[in-house]
Amino acid sequence: MTGSEFDLAFFQEKGFMRKQCPKCQRHFWSLGDWPTCGEPPCEEYTFIGNSPMNRKLELHEMREAYLGFFEENGHGRVKRYPIVARWRDDVFFTQASIYDFQPWVLNGVIEPPYNPLTISQTCVRFNDIDNVGKTGRHFTFFEMCAHHAFNKKDGKFIYFKDRTVELCHRFFTERLGTDPGKMRYIEEWWEGGGNAGPCVEVILDGVEVATLVFMMYRDTPDGRKPMDMTVVDTGYGLERMTWVSQGVSSAYEAVFGPVVDWLKGLANVEPDKTVLTEYSKVAGATNMKTAADVRRIRETTAERIGISYEELMKTISPLEDIYVICDHSRALMLMLNDGVVPSNV
Numbered sequence: 001m002t003g004s005e006f007d008l009a010f011f012q013e014k015g016f017m018r019k020q021c022p023k024c025q026r027h028f029w030s031l032g033d034w035p036t037c038g039e040p041p042c043e044e045y046t047f048i049g050n051s052p053m054n055r056k057l058e059l060h061e062m063r064e065a066y067l068g069f070f071e072e073n074g075h076g077r078v079k080r081y082p083i084v085a086r087w088r089d090d091v092f093f094t095q096a097s098i099y100d101f102q103p104w105v106l107n108g109v110i111e112p113p114y115n116p117l118t119i120s121q122t123c124v125r126f127n128d129i130d131n132v133g134k135t136g137r138h139f140t141f142f143e144m145c146a147h148h149a150f151n152k153k154d155g156k157f158i159y160f161k162d163r164t165v166e167l168c169h170r171f172f173t174e175r176l177g178t179d180p181g182k183m184r185y186i187e188e189w190w191e192g193g194g195n196a197g198p199c200v201e202v203i204l205d206g207v208e209v210a211t212l213v214f215m216m217y218r219d220t221p222d223g224r225k226p227m228d229m230t231v232v233d234t235g236y237g238l239e240r241m242t243w244v245s246q247g248v249s250s251a252y253e254a255v256f257g258p259v260v261d262w263l264k265g266l267a268n269v270e271p272d273k274t275v276l277t278e279y280s281k282v283a284g285a286t287n288m289k290t291a292a293d294v295r296r297i298r299e300t301t302a303e304r305i306g307i308s309y310e311e312l313m314k315t316i317s318p319l320e321d322i323y324v325i326c327d328h329s330r331a332l333m334l335m336l337n338d339g340v341v342p343s344n345v
């Protein structure tokens with residue numbers, strides 16, 4: 001026993017070790033003997049050209065693998081909710097799967113459609129729009145795969161930390177064929193929308209592939225109080241999981257593959273794969289905040305490959321445009337479908 005919030009029976013029975021990352025000081029659990037927590041900047045991506053999964057999946061195959069796995073494990077499959085969160089008056093767009101169940105399920109007014117449930121929720125976020133196409137991993141539109149469980153105070157207990165981590169671990173190892181020793185679970189704390197609780201970040205080969213949040217507290221004018229209902233709020237990046245399974249140079253290549261190839265043909269662009277791989281690795285290890293960060297990624301990449309900044313830009317700028325076209329077209333298509341009317345006011 002370690003006295004940690006995550007001294008789970010699952011970790012104990014399987015023989016997981018708890019260590020402290022010497023770089024970021026956070027604690028993490030793993031079956032493997034790793035020196036750090038594995039999340040950039042503590043470590044870089046290692047899956048490019050060397051996927052840890054034994055199956056290469058397209059986006060729709062990964063979605064089905066995910067939903068199918070959780071369905072087989074007792075979860076009801078729920079269709080995605082619209083991108084416009086019409087049932088809420090505090091937000092416009094759906095930005096995470098838990099939005100579907102706020103506030104009415106979480107405050108106990110209505111029952112969830114299933115309990116537990118699984119969903120792949122379409123989301124749009126525009127805070128990273130300037131990074132799209134440039135970082136190898138940012139999108140304006142993405143799908144968040146999730147499994148949720150709602151434990152009412154006086155109702156039936158569904159599951160909480162133990163079963164959540166076990167299901168996550170089994171999905172990556174049994175269904176996607178990842179070596180169990182590669183999975184790392186970082187202990188963290190989560191706060192958002194007036195709720196809070198412990199969480200684990202799930203790291204695989206340098207990428208955060210999922211976050212498992214355990215909502216237990218709510219903020220009130222009198223301070224933080226335990227919630228009447230505890231909630232399992234998970235988020236698995238469908239695009240990221242697809243990218244890791246394919247081990248290609250960027251998430252855009254994995255998600256938009258044939259469309260990217262078609263546009264490359266039209267624009268007569270034939271990029272050097274080494275340049276793209278290094279670029280994604282450097283970008284993955286950089287916390288993107290401003291345009292200066294993009295400049296820094298480019299300079300570091302050029303230096304690592306041993307070419308000039310101008311030569312690097314000759315390779316990547318037409319590609320970045322192609323990636324942006326793919327991302328923005330997909331976001332627009334889904335938004336128009338869900339009834340968003342574009343306007344310049």
Ligand SMILES: [Zn+2]
Binds near residue numbers: 021024038039
């Ligand atoms: Zn670390």
